[in-house]
Amino acid sequence: MSGVAANAWVGELAQRHLDAAYNLGRWLLGNDQDAADAVHDAYLRAARAAHTYAGGNARAWWLAIVRNCCLTMLSTRGREKPLDDETAALPRTAANEVEERVDAAQSHARIAEHLRALPTEFREALVLREFEDLSYREIADVLGVPIGTVMSRLSRGRALLQRALESPAREISSGM
Amino acid sequence: MECNRAVTLLEPYLDKELDRAEARELEDHVDGCADCRAALTRLDTLRVALRDRSLRHAAPAALRERIAAAAGSADAPVPVSPAAAAPRRHRTAAPAWWRMAAAFVLTFAAGGAFVHLWNSGKADDESALIARDLFASHWRALAAASPVDVVSTDRHTVKPWFAGKVAQAPLVQDFADQGFPLVGGRIDYVGTQRVPVLVYRHGQHLIDVFVLPQGAGSAEMRPAARLGYSLDPLILGAQPAAVVSDMDQQELVKFAQLIAARSGDGKDAAH
Numbered sequence: 001m002s003g004v005a006a007n008a009w010v011g012e013l014a015q016r017h018l019d020a021a022y023n024l025g026r027w028l029l030g031n032d033q034d035a036a037d038a039v040h041d042a043y044l045r046a047a048r049a050a051h052t053y054a055g056g057n058a059r060a061w062w063l064a065i066v067r068n069c070c071l072t073m074l075s076t077r078g079r080e081k082p083l084d085d086e087t088a089a090l091p092r093t094a095a096n097e098v099e100e101r102v103d104a105a106q107s108h109a110r111i112a113e114h115l116r117a118l119p120t121e122f123r124e125a126l127v128l129r130e131f132e133d134l135s136y137r138e139i140a141d142v143l144g145v146p147i148g149t150v151m152s153r154l155s156r157g158r159a160l161l162q163r164a165l166e167s168p169a170r171e172i173s174s175g176m
Numbered sequence: 177m178e179c180n181r182a183v184t185l186l187e188p189y190l191d192k193e194l195d196r197a198e199a200r201e202l203e204d205h206v207d208g209c210a211d212c213r214a215a216l217t218r219l220d221t222l223r224v225a226l227r228d229r230s231l232r233h234a235a236p237a238a239l240r241e242r243i244a245a246a247a248g249s250a251d252a253p254v255p256v257s258p259a260a261a262a263p264r265r266h267r268t269a270a271p272a273w274w275r276m277a278a279a280f281v282l283t284f285a286a287g288g289a290f291v292h293l294w295n296s297g298k299a300d301d302e303s304a305l306i307a308r309d310l311f312a313s314h315w316r317a318l319a320a321a322s323p324v325d326v327v328s329t330d331r332h333t334v335k336p337w338f339a340g341k342v343a344q345a346p347l348v349q350d351f352a353d354q355g356f357p358l359v360g361g362r363i364d365y366v367g368t369q370r371v372p373v374l375v376y377r378h379g380q381h382l383i384d385v386f387v388l389p390q391g392a393g394s395a396e397m398r399p400a401a402r403l404g405y406s407l408d409p410l411i412l413g414a415q416p417a418a419v420v421s422d423m424d425q426q427e428l429v430k431f432a433q434l435i436a437a438r439s440g441d442g443k444d445a446a447h
Contacts, residue, residue: 005422008403009315011247016312018243022235036239043243055320108230115231129191130226136193155187162222 006050014043017059020132021066027127028070028120029077038073042066060134060141067124067142074120114164122157129154177205182212190219248403303396306366306388306418311402313364313373314384314420323382324360324375334361338372346372346387347413351434356383376431383421383431387412410435 014021021042025035042065053061115123128134128142139150182205188194189202206212317323326337331348338345341363350358359375359382369389376383388397397409397418408419410432419432 004403005315005318005405007247008311008405009319011243012308012312012315014243015240015247018235018240019232022239023233026233032233032236035233036236036242039235039239040242040246043246047246050319053319055322058316058319107225108228111225111228112231115226126226130223131232136188136191151188154191158187158219158222161226162218165222165225 007047010047010050013058013062014046017062020059020063023131024063024066024124024127025070027123028067029073030116034073038069039066042069045069057138057141060138063142064144110165114161118157118160122153122160125150125153126157177201179209179212182206182209183215186212186216186219190223303398306397307400307407309366310386310407310418310420311405314405317362317384318382323362325362327360329358331358334358337361342370342372346374346415348374349435351376354434356431356434378423378427378431381421381423383419383423385412386418386420388416388418390416408432
């Protein structure tokens with residue numbers, strides 16, 4: 001395909017799935033600036049690599065590039081540094097065991113906090129599944145792992161989240 | 177179904193990754209099993225909590241502008257006139273006030289025509305969205321390994337292929353004798369609708385003919401051009417359609433005339 005068509009295609013693809021790209025970057029990197037930079041890098045890389053696209057799911061192809069840029073940034077940055085962690089400042093409630101009584105904002109903050117605390121491999125799978133509504137096949141394409149691995153990561157991630165969110169006294173009974 | 181198997185299927189079930197038979201089997205089990213029902217409820221509670229919109233980060237406007245500037249593309253279709261190609265840098269900021277300013281100027285010029293402009297502006301938005309999808313689809317097809325899902329130069333193969341996939345199979349014609357051979361067909365999306373696409377070739381040019389659903393802005397499509405690719409509306413059979421390609425204007429007119437001549441409704445093709 002011609003260079004013009006490739007650029008037009010990548011530009012359109014990136015803009016169409018910009019929220020998905022940014023959200024993934026934001027959850028992988030933990031702050032706005034790095035996420036925006038990683039997505040911008042990803043766009044440049046995608047424009048250069050448009051000729052390597054071999055058909056298949058274009059959104060997964062684009063998100064895979066975004067993810068690679070994020071991982072590159074993570075490794076050069078050393079570790080995650082949440083610069084603008086708005087929820088960290090919220091008071092820790094002593095009533096964590098009474099999930100039902102925690103008001104909505106606090107409960108969102110808690111979920112965000114626990115999701116951030118998950119190991120990257122579980123967090124990214126959950127973000128792609130729950131926020132972006134990707135299928136197992138698409139997640140497998142983005143992460144470059146088999147579908148079975150996607151399923152086990154989602155399952156582990158969910159179990160860890162449930163354990164963190166639910167009262168410490170209660171046991172996880174589902175066996176996941 | 178045993179509990180230990182059901183437990184492994186609860187998540188794929190919620191993720192809509194089970195086929196109908198498996199889903200039904202699991203539902204039957206969950207109906208009679210309090211433990212699995214409780215596990216499913218807990219998973220669903222977690223899902224609802226995770227899917228809260230406040231947890232999803234939307235791309236900031238500054239990033240959107242950066243990418244749009246780097247891509248050098250505009251959201252609105254560009255008029256075909258070459259003069260419009262020059263001020264590309266300002267285009268990302270332009271459309272909102274530009275459209276308003278244009279409307280005001282026209283209102284002063286035409287007097288009393290404001291209501292009409294307002295309504296056609298809405299239709300323009302619809303058709304601009306369709307145009308955007310059509311260009312995207314064409315570029316995607318060019319980028320893919322093959323621009324067609326069914327390869328055939330025989331219209332008797334292409335039409336039945338469509339028949340099983342879209343509500344109304346389009347009129348399929350071959351213009352090989354006139355220099356526009358049929359390459360095949362594919363299914364693509366315009367908005368949320370599946371539409372048939374007929375693919376032709378002319379020399380080095382690939383031509384997509386999108387057969388559009390009735391209504392929803394299809395009738396208001398106007399010629400548009402982006403980055404050297406053009407879009408022209410026409411009528412195929414009785415259905416609205418749009419041609420997207422990088423052919424020059426002369427070749428495009430010839431192609432549109434071929435389609436109109438065989439469509440049998442006698443109307444001017446590139447209206």
